[in-house]
Amino acid sequence: MAIPSHPAFLRNKLSQEMRLSLVVLALLALAPLVISSPYWLGVLIVSMYFAMLSTGWNLLAGYTGQFSLAPAAFAMLGGYTTGLLAWHWNVPLAIGLPMSFIVPGLIGLVLGRIVLRLSGPYLALTTLSFAEIVRLIIYNSIDFTRGDQGLNVPALMDSRIGNYYLFLVVLAAVTAGVFLLLRSRIGRFLQAIRDDEIGAASRGVDVVQAKTIAFLVSCSICGLAGGLYGTFAQLVSPELGLIAQTGIVIAMVVIGGMGTLVGPLIGAVLVYVASELLRDVGNIQMIVFAILVIVFARFFREGLWGLARQAMARRRDAAGAKGA
């Protein structure tokens, strides 16, 4: 018998979110037709960088329940992997960029095994400590990393529009990859682990394997985002790994919709574009986002996407009642 069709079922819910993600990606693809300013194209490129980080972090925190505080640190590791390979050994980006995916992934794999039995505040504090240790090592290894001067990274694309579509293609690939992972057996297991780790193990889910895969994929995505960002900015510095950067990622996911596929995309673009619009009024932007995070965490756990879904459901119910 075929699996019953209902929008609330996991598979259908994911497909619905993937369709909406494609709409968001299509809007981003069309944006350069109406936005010609290099500055605003740059803003959208950086928002796509954050969308990748948010998607990676959301896989770990939103879908697996592993509240890591190290996504920015893994982006920094990705950026430095590409940068150091090019700086010290003239490794071309064709190799350096894939390495920004592989190396942070492997480090994430090790970190994932270390924090396997930790949860909640213990997991958060351990990943935060890891993030700060890595950042301080990079900051202080001046001979190797040039410390706070940062490291020059070769550009992959000469033009801004080239970079724009490069980021868009990678973001689409990351979103599709996460979608396929979540639709798979492992994806279902991750969500079971998020809801009840002991319950999942008691149903035969290999919790160790599933959590390790989540760490590996999430850290790889963050690393690739960092590597790509380095080629766009042509510079990586320890500032990429600041905890404040992780805070922005968390805000984006919470506002967009944690534990949803499309939420991080919506959250990243809206929050980053809004922060640029509010730039002139100084640091008030961070206050606004902090308040928004509190409001969403308290009242709208499913974020903007959750609100939109509730509105659609109400409209469907109203239409159904009218029809009856």
Next chain:
Amino acid sequence: MALLRIRGIEKRFGGLRAVDGVGMDIAEGELLGLIGPNGSGKTTLLNVLSGHMRADAGEVSLDGRNVLGLNPTRLTRLGVLRMFQMTRVFNRITAFDNLIVCGMALGLKEAEAGERATELLAELKLSHVMHLDGGQLSGGQKKLLEFGACFMVPPRVALLDEPFAAVHPTMKETMATFIRNRNAQGQTFILVSHDMPVVVELCPRSVCMNTGKVLADGPTQEVLNDRAVIEAYLGENADAGHEEDADA
């Protein structure tokens, strides 16, 4: 040969011996009632059998294979399925997907798991809530769902810890009928319950535990009439009731 062979299980928490040298055999197709007062060690014994706690001493074999110390995932895959006293369902995925996860974790393909989940939900009278998230279900529905999750793939032995506690009588009857039918088909159960009428009705044999030890083991009615069981668990009123029954 016994399907599940338990010998000399000990589990200590500091100075407290929660399970103290417990042993019993459970035959294939048996429906064993595990009874006893609160704190007698029933749940701790189930925790050891399902791999959620490590025993300090003893042996457990399933189909002749030593399984003591295996983790819950491995034991589940060997067919030792556990239903918890405190309900465990996946709150943010639908009731249907709750069962799909359990089926796929035990090797079913998604379509097979879907078919099985649909059948189980119908049998447990939960079809009307299959699209609701686990967290949206009532307490009784959650119990039924967790109960059903144990049977996505027929287990070698199902360990049911207080399945009838705080459950509406209709749902209780649904579960009892399910257990009766499956047991008639050869399914093995260990049923922990304080619901004596159900234990009497379902379980031909019972084991009563007290202070971590086996107090009595035998046909359920004999165990319930055992003087030590009455003193430690059922109380003198039950004793009087039994005597009245005997007089009648």
